[in-house]
Amino acid sequence: ETGVTQTPRHLVMGMTNKKSLKCEQHLGHNAMYWYKQSAKKPLELMFVYSLEERVENNSVPSRFSPECPNSSHLFLHLHTLQPEDSALYLCASSQGILNYGYTFGSGTRLTVV
Amino acid sequence: DQQVKQNSPSLSVQEGRISILNCDYTNSMFDYFLWYKKYPAEGPTFLISISSIKDKNEDGRFTVFLNKSAKHLSLHIVPSQPGDSAVYFCAASRRGSQGNLIFGKGTKLSVKP
Secondary structure (H helix, E strand, O other), X not given: OOOEEEEOOEEEEOOOOEEEEEEEXXXXXXXXXXXXXXXXXXXXXXXXXXXXXXXXXXXXOOOEEEEEEEOOEEEEEEXXXXXXXXXXXXXXXXXXXXXXXXXXXXXXXXXXX | OOOEEXXXXXXXXXXXXXXXXXXXXXXXXXXXXXXXXXXXXXXXXXXXXEEOOOOEEEEOOEEEEEEOOOOEEEEEEOOOOHHHOEEEEEEEEEOXXXXXXXXXXXXXXXXXX
């Protein structure tokens, strides 16, 4: 496996469900990110982790909970989501948070029903 | 309010001709700019970047121009190839931001054979 891998690729969940998105990078990078792309909107930064420490939380509702257990893995735990949370969730990694040549995963398409 | 704007949702160009993708920004604190390219069902891929101390950066067929006084940058692709057909995102960052890239909504480029 190379690059940044996200699972699942597609997820449909009810508003009362709890689910998790997984991201794994095989590039030896030390920074990881969650971005959200809603329909007809730009990509929006949600969370930044550097050396496994969260350094940015971009005013994201608490129903989204990130976890970075090590430098290769990043999770986004979801609970009691709303239909407007339906979007493409993209994970990215980089070598240092000032290196903007991110490597993105293919994303998880989330639909909340 | 959008800080990075790509006002053309789509662009169609003949193979072999020049493609010019435009991007405007409003925040004068931005000091680093990037272009990403995205194919369907894949994550964005870093293409080229430019620092605010420069006005041009070239990489093969791709050149980015920065006009700081106009708060405008453009991506030139010469010659355009059918494989360049993708969505192109402009992004910007400012010094001191913790890995926070601000993206435009993207321009879909179609290069016709």
